[in-house]
Amino acid sequence: MAYERELSVAKKAASLASRLCQKVQKALLQSDVQSKSDKSPVTVADYGTQALISFVLQREIPSDSFSLVAEEDSGDLRKEDSKEILKRITELVNATLSTDGTYNLSLSEDDVLAAIDSGKSKGGPHGRHWVLDPIDGTKGFLRGDQYAIALALLDEGKVVLGVLACPNLPSRPIGEPEKHSLQNSVGCLFSASIGGGSVLQLLDGSSPTKVHVSTTENPAEASFFESYEAAHSMHGLSSSIAKKLGVQAPPVRIDSQAKYGALARGDGAIYLRFPHQGYREKIWDHAAGYIVVAEAGGVVSDASGNPLDFSRGRYLDLDTGIIVTNQKLMPLLLNAVREALKEQSQSASTL
Numbered sequence: 001m002a003y004e005r006e007l008s009v010a011k012k013a014a015s016l017a018s019r020l021c022q023k024v025q026k027a028l029l030q031s032d033v034q035s036k037s038d039k040s041p042v043t044v045a046d047y048g049t050q051a052l053i054s055f056v057l058q059r060e061i062p063s064d065s066f067s068l069v070a071e072e073d074s075g076d077l078r079k080e081d082s083k084e085i086l087k088r089i090t091e092l093v094n095a096t097l098s099t100d101g102t103y104n105l106s107l108s109e110d111d112v113l114a115a116i117d118s119g120k121s122k123g124g125p126h127g128r129h130w131v132l133d134p135i136d137g138t139k140g141f142l143r144g145d146q147y148a149i150a151l152a153l154l155d156e157g158k159v160v161l162g163v164l165a166c167p168n169l170p171s172r173p174i175g176e177p178e179k180h181s182l183q184n185s186v187g188c189l190f191s192a193s194i195g196g197g198s199v200l201q202l203l204d205g206s207s208p209t210k211v212h213v214s215t216t217e218n219p220a221e222a223s224f225f226e227s228y229e230a231a232h233s234m235h236g237l238s239s240s241i242a243k244k245l246g247v248q249a250p251p252v253r254i255d256s257q258a259k260y261g262a263l264a265r266g267d268g269a270i271y272l273r274f275p276h277q278g279y280r281e282k283i284w285d286h287a288a289g290y291i292v293v294a295e296a297g298g299v300v301s302d303a304s305g306n307p308l309d310f311s312r313g314r315y316l317d318l319d320t321g322i323i324v325t326n327q328k329l330m331p332l333l334l335n336a337v338r339e340a341l342k343e344q345s346q347s348a349s350t351l
């Protein structure tokens with residue numbers, strides 16, 4: 001299988017980072033949380049994960065052209081009043097590295113800042129670029145809910161592998177009641193490489209199984225995922241699309257790309273994401289989730305049915321929103337989306 005080495009290192013890096021995130025989420029301190037210039041939250045775990053994964057990738061896959069497109073940068077950490085935060089992040093990174101045993105070293109604060117800043121690449125259509133969202137769903141992370149460590153590799157503009165670590169995702173289908181103790185382990189690691197299928201295992205690496213999207217062909221039996229945050233997706237539009245399609249079940253609202261993982265293993269058949277006017281989607285919010293679903297037999301497109309194009313830098317330029325489902329339901333879903341968007345623009349023009 002192609003990219004075998006890259007995939008195993010990506011899984012190792014994401015699993016290590018999960019330990020750091022779980023430790024922080026268990027004992028989140030007030031001072032662990034900052035607000036960025038765009039008012040979105042960022043925590044010591046977002047920064048720590050980005051530093052850790054950047055370090056592991058560069059260490060395990062030496063390359064003179066390492067390129068990482070990642071969400072965070074060290075700007076705020078270099079400020080005078082961030083000394084305590086930077087110290088805490090560095091301690092977290094070193095404590096996590098020491099749990100692994102293969103790295104007999106500790107990083108300095110400057111190493112951590114440099115590792116975070118290696119994520120400034122613009123990506124693009126040529127060469128290889130790692131794509132990282134160190135914590136996708138920081139709001140979910142802060143609420144103690146779902147979040148995902150999302151790492152993908154672009155090669156010549158195409159997503160060729162992806163890893164989604166979802167520390168709070170139960171091994172049983174999300175939304176299903178716990179049946180027996182074996183089923184209630186929590187913490188999933190999804191991984192996929194182009195042509196290699198999509199694999200789900202527990203965070204400790206055990207019991208890898210191939211996953212496949214739901215084969216539901218009847219919308220009345222389908223359920224749909226959408227963002228927990230109403231600020232991230234127009235819930236009203238999704239519900240009118242779901243109604244047109246004939247979906248009976250209420251939406252399953254969870255944070256982060258864990259939605260892609262849950263859909264890839266068939267917990268639900270549809271994912272609808274319609275950001276509010278003017279928002280531009282970033283590639284790190286979708287690259288890993290996209291390939292985990294695509295390799296599980298799912299289809300990911302924009303509202304016009306175009307495939308997502310990850311080759312154009314840090315942003316996804318797409319039409320209106322992102323829709324995800326299986327091959328059978330996609331034509332029906334596209335029709336429902338088209339009708340709902342037409343209605344929405346008609347009602348907007350009569351206002």
Ligand SMILES: Nc1ncnc2c1ncn2[C@@H]1O[C@H](COP(=O)(O)O)[C@@H](OP(=O)(O)O)[C@H]1O
Pocket residue numbers: 040071133135136137138139140226227228229231232233254255256257275276279282285
């Ligand atoms: N106005 C908006 N519309 C759509 N997505 C947004 C948004 N503001 C933030 N987001 C993105 O939504 C991501 C979380 O996705 P979801 O809504 O599925 O939980 C956030 O990732 P981070 O948490 O990594 O910042 C952020 O990038």
Ligand SMILES: [Mg+2]
Pocket residue numbers: 040041071138
């Ligand atoms: Mg963010």
Ligand SMILES: [Mg+2]
Pocket residue numbers: 133135136137284285
């Ligand atoms: Mg994100």
Ligand SMILES: [Mg+2]
Pocket residue numbers: 046071133134135136137138
């Ligand atoms: Mg993030």
